[in-house]
Amino acid sequence: xxxxxxxxxxxxxxxxxxxxxxxxxxxxxxxxxxxxxxxxxxxxxxxxxxxxxxxxxxxxxxxxxxxxxxxxxxxxxxxxxxxxxxxxxxxxxxxxxxxxxxxxxxxxxxxxxxxxxxxxxxxxxxxxxxxxxxxxxxxxxxxxxxxxxxxxxxxxxxxxxxxxxxxxxxxxxxxxxxxxxxxxxxxxxxxxxxxxxxxxxxxxxxxxxxxxxxxxxxxxxxxxxxxxxxxxxxxxxxxxxx
Amino acid sequence: xxxxxxxxxxxxxxxxxxxxxxxxxxxxxxxxxxxxxxxxxxxxxxxxxxxxxxxxxxxxxxxxxxxxxxxxxxxxxxxxxxxxxxxxxxxxxxxxxxxxxxxxxxxxxxxxxxxxxxxxxxxxxxxxxxxxxxxxxxxxxxxxxxxxxxxxxxxxxxxxxxxxxxxxxxxxxxxxxxxxxxxxxxxxxxxxxxxxxxxxxxxxxxxxxxxxxxxxxxxxxxxxxxxxxxxxxxxxxxxxxxxxxxxxxxxxxxxxxxxxxxxxxxxxxxxxxxxxxxxxxxxxxxxxxxxxxxxxxxxxxxxxxxxxxxxxxxxxxxxxxxxxxxxxxxxxxxx
Numbered sequence: 001x002x003x004x005x006x007x008x009x010x011x012x013x014x015x016x017x018x019x020x021x022x023x024x025x026x027x028x029x030x031x032x033x034x035x036x037x038x039x040x041x042x043x044x045x046x047x048x049x050x051x052x053x054x055x056x057x058x059x060x061x062x063x064x065x066x067x068x069x070x071x072x073x074x075x076x077x078x079x080x081x082x083x084x085x086x087x088x089x090x091x092x093x094x095x096x097x098x099x100x101x102x103x104x105x106x107x108x109x110x111x112x113x114x115x116x117x118x119x120x121x122x123x124x125x126x127x128x129x130x131x132x133x134x135x136x137x138x139x140x141x142x143x144x145x146x147x148x149x150x151x152x153x154x155x156x157x158x159x160x161x162x163x164x165x166x167x168x169x170x171x172x173x174x175x176x177x178x179x180x181x182x183x184x185x186x187x188x189x190x191x192x193x194x195x196x197x198x199x200x201x202x203x204x205x206x207x208x209x210x211x212x213x214x215x216x217x218x219x220x221x222x223x224x225x226x227x228x229x230x231x232x233x234x235x236x237x238x239x240x241x242x
Numbered sequence: 243x244x245x246x247x248x249x250x251x252x253x254x255x256x257x258x259x260x261x262x263x264x265x266x267x268x269x270x271x272x273x274x275x276x277x278x279x280x281x282x283x284x285x286x287x288x289x290x291x292x293x294x295x296x297x298x299x300x301x302x303x304x305x306x307x308x309x310x311x312x313x314x315x316x317x318x319x320x321x322x323x324x325x326x327x328x329x330x331x332x333x334x335x336x337x338x339x340x341x342x343x344x345x346x347x348x349x350x351x352x353x354x355x356x357x358x359x360x361x362x363x364x365x366x367x368x369x370x371x372x373x374x375x376x377x378x379x380x381x382x383x384x385x386x387x388x389x390x391x392x393x394x395x396x397x398x399x400x401x402x403x404x405x406x407x408x409x410x411x412x413x414x415x416x417x418x419x420x421x422x423x424x425x426x427x428x429x430x431x432x433x434x435x436x437x438x439x440x441x442x443x444x445x446x447x448x449x450x451x452x453x454x455x456x457x458x459x460x461x462x463x464x465x466x467x468x469x470x471x472x473x474x475x476x477x478x479x480x481x482x483x484x485x486x487x488x489x490x491x492x493x494x495x496x497x498x499x500x501x502x503x504x505x506x507x508x509x510x511x512x513x514x515x516x517x518x519x520x521x522x523x524x525x526x527x528x529x530x531x532x533x534x535x536x537x538x539x540x541x542x543x544x545x546x547x548x549x550x551x552x553x554x555x556x557x558x559x560x561x562x563x564x565x566x567x568x569x570x571x572x573x574x575x576x577x
Contacts, residue, residue: 121484
C-alpha cells in the first residue's frame with residue numbers, strides 16, 4: 001500500500017463511533033436518543049447545540065464519565081460500555097481534555113501544570129522536561145513557564161490548558177467550549193492553534209456556542225437538539241438536515 | 243508504580259502538609275494530645291504493674307515442713323504400732339523430713355511446681371531468728387527462755403514466691419500436697435486484691451487506648467477530608483488526564499502518615515517532659531520509691547506512637563479518599 005493510500009485509510013478509520021446510543025438519567029431525563037455518528041481519525045469537528053441539547057452527555061460518554069443505557073461507543077479503539085473501571089485511566093491517557101474554565105492548579109507554575117499530566121503517566125523527569133518545553137513552545141508560552149496561573153490572561157491560561165492536553169501526544173483532543181471564557185481575538189487564536197494541532201494529525205472535537213467561529217473555520221459541524229443529531233455538515237454549515 | 247512517580251507523589255504529599263499547614267498543625271496538635279494521653283495510660287499501667295509486682299514479690303508463702311518439730315508440736319499424730327519412741331513420745335515414722343538434706347530435697351520438689359517463682363530454704367534456726375524479729379518484745383523473751391533451754395519450736399521450711407497470683411489457689415494446693423509439707427501460711431486476700439487491681443488496670447488501659455485510637459483515626463480522616471475538598475480541582479484534573487486511583491491516593495497517604503510520624507516524635511518529647519515532672523512530684527510526695535525510668539520504655543513508646551501514627555494516617559487517608567473517589571472523584575467535566 002502506498003503512503004497516500006495508508007494516510008487515506010487512516011483518515012477514514014473512525015476514532016469515535018456511536019451506534020444506537022441512548023442515555024436516560026435516573027431522574028428520567030432522556031439526554032441522548034439513538035445517536036449514530038462516526039468521527040474519523042484526523043478530523044476537526046465542532047459540536048453545537050443549545051443548552052440541554054445533549055452536548056454534555058455526548059462529551060461525558062466520549063470521556064467515559066457516563067455509560068450509555070443502550071448502544072455501543074468505540075473511542076480510540078476502546079469499547080467504552082464494556083470497559084472495566086481499572087482501564088479508564090489508561091483510556092483517558094489517549095486523549096487530551098481542554099476545559100472551558102481552564103482548570104489550572106493555582107499553586108503550581110505554568111510548567112508544573114503541564115508537567116502534571118505527564119507525571120500521571122509515570123514519565124521520567126528528562127522526558128517531562130523535553131515534552132513540556134515542546135508543548136509550551138507550541139502554544140507560545142515557553143517564556144512564561146515559571147509564571148503562576150494568576151499572572152496570566154484568560155487566553156494565556158487557556159493556552160496552558162491546551163499545552164497540558166497536548167503534552168502526552170494524544171490522538172484525540174476534546175475541547176469543552178475552550179473559547180467560552182476568553183475574548184473574541186483570543187478565541188480565534190485558540191481555534192487557530194487547535195487547527196494547527198489538527199493539521200499535525202490529532203483529531204479535535206470541540207464544543208462551542210460561537211457560530212461565527214464555526215462558520216469562519218469551516219470544519220465539520222455536528223448539531224445536537226433534544227438528544228438527537230439534527231445536522232452533520234462539512235464546511236462549517238450550521239443548519240438542520242431537514 | 244514507577245520510582246519517578248513515587249518520588250513525585252511523595253514530594254506532593256509533603257508539599258500538601260505545608261500548603262495546608264494550619265490544618266496539618268491542628269491535626270498534629272490533637273494527635274499529640276491523644277498520643278500523650280495514650281503514653282500516660284501506658285506509663286501509668288507499667289508503674290502500677292511494677293508496684294503490684296513488688297507487692298507480689300512481698301506476698302510470700304511460708305511453708306513449714308513435716309519434721310520432728312511438726313510432729314512434736316502438732317496434734318493427732320499416732321505412733322505406729324510397734325514403733326520405738328523417744329523421751330517426747332515421737333518416733334521417726336511420725337514425720338517425713340528427718341534432716342537438712344531431706345528438707346532441701348523437698349525444696350527441690352517445690353521448685354518443680356508450675357507457677358513457682360522462688361523457693362528459699364529456711365532452716366529452723368533462721369526461722370526462729372525471723373520470728374523473733376517480727377514478734378513483740380514480751381514474746382521474744384519467751385523464745386529466749388526456749389533458746390536457753392536449747393529448744394527450738396520452729397520447723398524447717400521454705401519461703402516461696404509465685405509468678406502469677408491469679409493461679410494462687412491451684413499453686414497452694416500443689417504445695418500442700420507435696421510430700422514433706424506440713425502446713426503453709428499465706429495471705430490469700432492480698433493475692434486476690436492484687437489480681438483484681440492488675441485486671442482492672444489492664445481493662446481500663448485497653449479501654450482508654452482504644453478510645454484514643456479511634457479519636458486519632460477520626461482526626462486524621464477529618465484532616466484528609468478537608469485537604470481533599472481543598473484539592474478537589476487537582477483531583478478532578480488528575481482523573482481527567484488519566485490518573486489511576488492509587489496515583490490520586492498516594493499523596494494523601496504520604497500526608498497522613500507523615501502527620502502521624504511527626505506527631506509520634508513530638509508526643510515522645512512531650513511525654514518525656516511530663517514524665518520527668520511527674521516523677522519528681524511523685525518522689526517528693528511518696529519518698530523513696532523507684533518509678534520505671536523513661537529511658538527503659540522509650541523504644542516501646544516510640545514504636546507504639548509511630549504505629550498509631552502510621553495506622554491512623556494511612557487508614558484515615560485510605561478510607562476518606564476511597565469514599566471520595568467512589569462518590570465524586572470521577573466528575574471532572576464541567577460541560
